Amino acid sequence: MTEVSAIHWQTRLEPLAPMQWSDLLAEFADGNFYQTHAYGSVSWGRASLTHLVVCDADGVRAIAQVRQIRFGRWFGVAYVRWGPCVQRRSEPWHACAFREALRSLACEFVHRRRWVLRVIPNLFQEDEQASTALQVLQQLGFQKDASAIPYRTIRVDLESPLEEVRKRLDGKWRNQLNAATRNGLEITEGNESSLFGRFVGLYDEMMSRKRFETSVDVREFLRIQEHLAPPEKMRVALAGQSGQLHAGVVTTAVGDTGIYLLGATGQEGLKSKASYLLQWRMIEYLKSVGCRFYDLGGINPEANPGVYHFKSGMGGLEVHQLGRFELGASEARRRLLHWAERWQRALHSWRQNILR
Structure with a gap:
C-alpha cells in the first residue's frame, strides 16, 4: 500500500447540489444506489446530508455522502451507508483514499463535534480488498458493531459471456425460465414513473394477498425514482398477458454492481413463471450497461426460505458484507448512541400501537 505521507490530500466537506x-x-465503480442524492434526500431529508470529497494531485479520489442525525444539541451520529467510494472506474480500489476519507470524517465528526461516526463500507468479506479495509478500520480505531446483522446476499458474476452465465443457472431454475419463455409473456421495460406506478399497483396486490408486514415502503422508492438523475434511474420490468400484469422487478445499475431492489408477483404470475423471465431480462440489461455483478438484494434462508431458494438457483455466490463500524470519542459515547436509538425505537413502537 502506498505510504500515506507521500500523498498530498485536499478534502472538503459540504452539502452539494x-x-x-x-x-x-458516476465516476466511481463502487458508487451505488444508497449513495445517490435522491436516496438520501427522500429517505433522510436533504437538510441532513453533507458530502465529503477527497482529492490528490490527479483529481478526486474518494467521495462519501453522509447523513447527520442529531440527538439533542450536543450529540449526534454521522452515518455513511455503503461508502466511502474509492474505486474510480477502470482503476483499482484505492486503499490510501479509503483511509484518508475515513480519517477526514473522523476529524470532523468524532474529534471536533464529539459525535459517533458510523460506516458501512461497500465491501464484502469475500472481496480481495476486504482484509486491507479491515486493517485500515482497525488502525483508525473503528469497532465493529456486533448488534448490527451484516447484509448477506447472493452475487451473480456478469463478466462472463451470457451463454456461460446461463449455464451456471441451476437446472430446475433454467427449466422454469424456458417454460416462462414459451408462455408468450409481454415484457415492458423502462425507467418512467408511470411504469413504476404500475409496479406499485401489482406490489400492493401481492401484499394484500400475502398479508405480511414489511419495512419496505414501495412508495418511497417511487419518490426516489422521481428525484434520481437520468443515468441513475431504477430499471422497471413488467411481464403480463392480455392486459393483466403477472410480475414486476425493479433494479438499480449505479456503479459496477446492479442491485435487485423490489419484486412483485401476481396470482397469474405464479402459473406463468414470469419472475424467472424478468430476472433473466435484468441480467441481460445489467450486463449490457457494463455491470460486473448482480446483487440479488439480500437473503435470509431461515426467515424466507422460498425467496432464498429462488435466488440461490441463479448461479451466484453467497457473500457477506463487512458489517457496520463505529468510532466515537469514547466508549461512553457509543453506548449513549445505542441507548438513544433503543429509546427512539421503543417510542416509535409505542406510538404505532396507540394508532392501532
Whole structure:
C-alpha cells in the first residue's frame, strides 16, 4: 500500500447540489444506489446530508455522502451507508483514499463535534480488498458493531459471456425460465414513473394477498425514482398477458454492481413463471450497461426460505458484507448512541400501537 505521507490530500466537506453529486458519483465503480442524492434526500431529508470529497494531485479520489442525525444539541451520529467510494472506474480500489476519507470524517465528526461516526463500507468479506479495509478500520480505531446483522446476499458474476452465465443457472431454475419463455409473456421495460406506478399497483396486490408486514415502503422508492438523475434511474420490468400484469422487478445499475431492489408477483404470475423471465431480462440489461455483478438484494434462508431458494438457483455466490463500524470519542459515547436509538425505537413502537 502506498505510504500515506507521500500523498498530498485536499478534502472538503459540504452539502452539494444533486447534479454536482451525481456527476461525481458516476465516476466511481463502487458508487451505488444508497449513495445517490435522491436516496438520501427522500429517505433522510436533504437538510441532513453533507458530502465529503477527497482529492490528490490527479483529481478526486474518494467521495462519501453522509447523513447527520442529531440527538439533542450536543450529540449526534454521522452515518455513511455503503461508502466511502474509492474505486474510480477502470482503476483499482484505492486503499490510501479509503483511509484518508475515513480519517477526514473522523476529524470532523468524532474529534471536533464529539459525535459517533458510523460506516458501512461497500465491501464484502469475500472481496480481495476486504482484509486491507479491515486493517485500515482497525488502525483508525473503528469497532465493529456486533448488534448490527451484516447484509448477506447472493452475487451473480456478469463478466462472463451470457451463454456461460446461463449455464451456471441451476437446472430446475433454467427449466422454469424456458417454460416462462414459451408462455408468450409481454415484457415492458423502462425507467418512467408511470411504469413504476404500475409496479406499485401489482406490489400492493401481492401484499394484500400475502398479508405480511414489511419495512419496505414501495412508495418511497417511487419518490426516489422521481428525484434520481437520468443515468441513475431504477430499471422497471413488467411481464403480463392480455392486459393483466403477472410480475414486476425493479433494479438499480449505479456503479459496477446492479442491485435487485423490489419484486412483485401476481396470482397469474405464479402459473406463468414470469419472475424467472424478468430476472433473466435484468441480467441481460445489467450486463449490457457494463455491470460486473448482480446483487440479488439480500437473503435470509431461515426467515424466507422460498425467496432464498429462488435466488440461490441463479448461479451466484453467497457473500457477506463487512458489517457496520463505529468510532466515537469514547466508549461512553457509543453506548449513549445505542441507548438513544433503543429509546427512539421503543417510542416509535409505542406510538404505532396507540394508532392501532
